[in-house]
Amino acid sequence: MIKAIEEYIDERKKLWLDKKIKSNSNDADALRQTAEILFSYGNWIQDASERAGKLKIVSHVPKITHQYANASAFIYTGIMCNDGYVRTGNIAYQNDAYGTAAVMDVYSFLSIQLDGQYTVLDAFEKGDLSLKEYIESLGLQFDTVRENFLKTKYQEADKLKTSHLLKQVFFPVGDNQYHLLSIVSATGMMAELNRRIIDMRSNAKMCRDKIKDNSVLQTSYQQISNLTKIGFGGSKPQNISSINQQCGVFFLLPSLPPQWQEGTLRLPTEDFFRQILNARDPQFQCEFELLQRWINSTLRNKSNRESIKRHILRLVDHVLWIAQQYQMHPAGWSNSQEYLPMYQKIWLDAAYSHERETDNSWREMIADRIARWIIMSWEQYVGKQQFGDEEIHEIKRIVLTQEENF
Numbered sequence: 001m002i003k004a005i006e007e008y009i010d011e012r013k014k015l016w017l018d019k020k021i022k023s024n025s026n027d028a029d030a031l032r033q034t035a036e037i038l039f040s041y042g043n044w045i046q047d048a049s050e051r052a053g054k055l056k057i058v059s060h061v062p063k064i065t066h067q068y069a070n071a072s073a074f075i076y077t078g079i080m081c082n083d084g085y086v087r088t089g090n091i092a093y094q095n096d097a098y099g100t101a102a103v104m105d106v107y108s109f110l111s112i113q114l115d116g117q118y119t120v121l122d123a124f125e126k127g128d129l130s131l132k133e134y135i136e137s138l139g140l141q142f143d144t145v146r147e148n149f150l151k152t153k154y155q156e157a158d159k160l161k162t163s164h165l166l167k168q169v170f171f172p173v174g175d176n177q178y179h180l181l182s183i184v185s186a187t188g189m190m191a192e193l194n195r196r197i198i199d200m201r202s203n204a205k206m207c208r209d210k211i212k213d214n215s216v217l218q219t220s221y222q223q224i225s226n227l228t229k230i231g232f233g234g235s236k237p238q239n240i241s242s243i244n245q246q247c248g249v250f251f252l253l254p255s256l257p258p259q260w261q262e263g264t265l266r267l268p269t270e271d272f273f274r275q276i277l278n279a280r281d282p283q284f285q286c287e288f289e290l291l292q293r294w295i296n297s298t299l300r301n302k303s304n305r306e307s308i309k310r311h312i313l314r315l316v317d318h319v320l321w322i323a324q325q326y327q328m329h330p331a332g333w334s335n336s337q338e339y340l341p342m343y344q345k346i347w348l349d350a351a352y353s354h355e356r357e358t359d360n361s362w363r364e365m366i367a368d369r370i371a372r373w374i375i376m377s378w379e380q381y382v383g384k385q386q387f388g389d390e391e392i393h394e395i396k397r398i399v400l401t402q403e404e405n406f
Contacts, residue, residue: 001114001123002134006041008112012105013039042138048106049148055099055106057121057152059088062166063098063240064185064232071163071182073098075153086189093188097152097242107242110149124149187243190250197224197251201404208357225324225405226254265329270339272348273369276322279377283318287311288381295386312398315374320405323348347406363406371395 017035021028037043058073078089097107110121123131124146135142162168162182170178204221231249233240268275278284291311297304326333331350334340343362346352356362371392379385 001128001130004112004114005109005120005134008109009039009041009044012044042140045135045138045145046140048109049145051103052106052110052148052152055097055103055152057095057097057107057110058241059095059186059188060184061096061098061187061241061244062163062182062184064187064190064244065167065183066163066165067233067240069163069165070161071166071184072160073184074160076186088186088189091189091192093186093192094243096187096244098240101238104238104242106152110152121149121153125153187241191243191247193253194247194251197227200224205404212358212360224253225328226321228252265325267326267329267333267337268340268344268348269337271341272323272326272344273373277319277373277377279380281318284315284377285381287315287318288378291315291378292382309398312374312395313402316370316399316402317405319370319373320402323406363400363403366406367396367399367403368392370399 013035016039017031020031020035024031038047056073057075059075059077061073062069062071063073075095076088078087080089083090094111097104099107110119110124112120114120114123118126120131127146132142135145166182166184169181169183171181172178200222204223207221228251229249230252231237232244237248238245266276279288291308294304294307294311326348327350329350331353334345334349334351337345343365346355346359346362347366374395375387375392379387
C-alpha cells in the first residue's frame, strides 16, 4: 500500500524537476534541494490535502448538458437490481472529477489502486489502520488529512442546487402530481460505453485480419451501426471534467422512435450510386449548402480546411448510413440483380461477408465511387464544374478514413 503512494509522489517529483531544470539548468542543484522539500512525503500529502477543497469527485456532471450550468455535481450510487435497465447501480464504472488543472494531481493521488482492492480515497474513507499509521509517522494529523480529502466526495444536502440550463422533465407520481426532474449525465457510464465500443471494434478488426491472413477458417464478431460522436468543452475539455478530458469524444447510440417504413426497400439493379442515392435528399442538400459557404469563404486557414473536411465526412457518413440499410437486408438479395457490379454486391449484400473481409479491392472502388458521386452531386448543386482529379483523390482519402464503417 505505502509503496504505491511513495512511488506516485516520487514520480511527481521527477516530472517537476525535469521540467524546471529544462527551463533553468543553471540552478539545478538549488532546484533539487527545493524538490526534496516540496516532495517529501509528509509535505506533499499535507499540501495535497489542503488543495483538495478545490476538487470535487462526482458521478454526475451538469456541465455535460451546458458548460455554464451552475448546478451541483454529485455522487450517486444506485442499488444493484436485475431490472433490465442500464442505469446507475447496474453498471460498474469509475467516478469523475472536476476542478482546476492545479488540483488534478490530487485526484490522481486519491485514485491510486492499493493492493488491487481499493483506492487511496477508499482507504481514507474506511479509516484504514495501515494508512493511518503511515500518515501519523510523517508527523501529520490523520483525522485532519482524512477530513480534507473526504470533502472532495461529499457535499451537504442543503447546498445542492439545480440550474435552469439543465434539461428538465415533468415526471408523473400519481393523482395529477408531478416531480420536476433535472437530468444530469453520468460521465463514468458514458466512458464505460466508449470503452466497450472501442473493445468491440478492436476485436472486430482482429477477427477481420485473421480472416484476411487465412489464420482461421471461421470466426465471429459484433458491430454496432448508426453510431455518432459528441464532444464537450471545445478546446478546453478539462473545464468540463477529468473523464471528458481523457475521452475527448463520446459515442452516442441511436435512441429514436420507430419510423413507419412505406413499402419495401428499393433494391439497385445496375448501380447503387445512380439508382439509390439522391442528391436532393434534405440531408445532402444541407451539407452541400454549408460546404458551399466554406469553399466560397475568403478565409484560407486551418479552421476553414477542417470545416470543409467535416462536411465532406458528414456526406460520406450519410452515404454509408444508406448503404447499411442494404447490408442489414436479408442475405442473398443481390442474387437476382445480374447487372449490379460485383464490388457493389460485396459492399451491400451480407451474403458476401467472407469476400468483404478477405478482398480489399472493392474498398478502393467504393471509395472512388463515393468521392466521384460527391463531386458530381456538388457540381450539380452549384451549377458549375469546380473540381478535378486532385480533389477526387483527396475526398477518396477522406472516405478511406471511414473504412471500418464500410
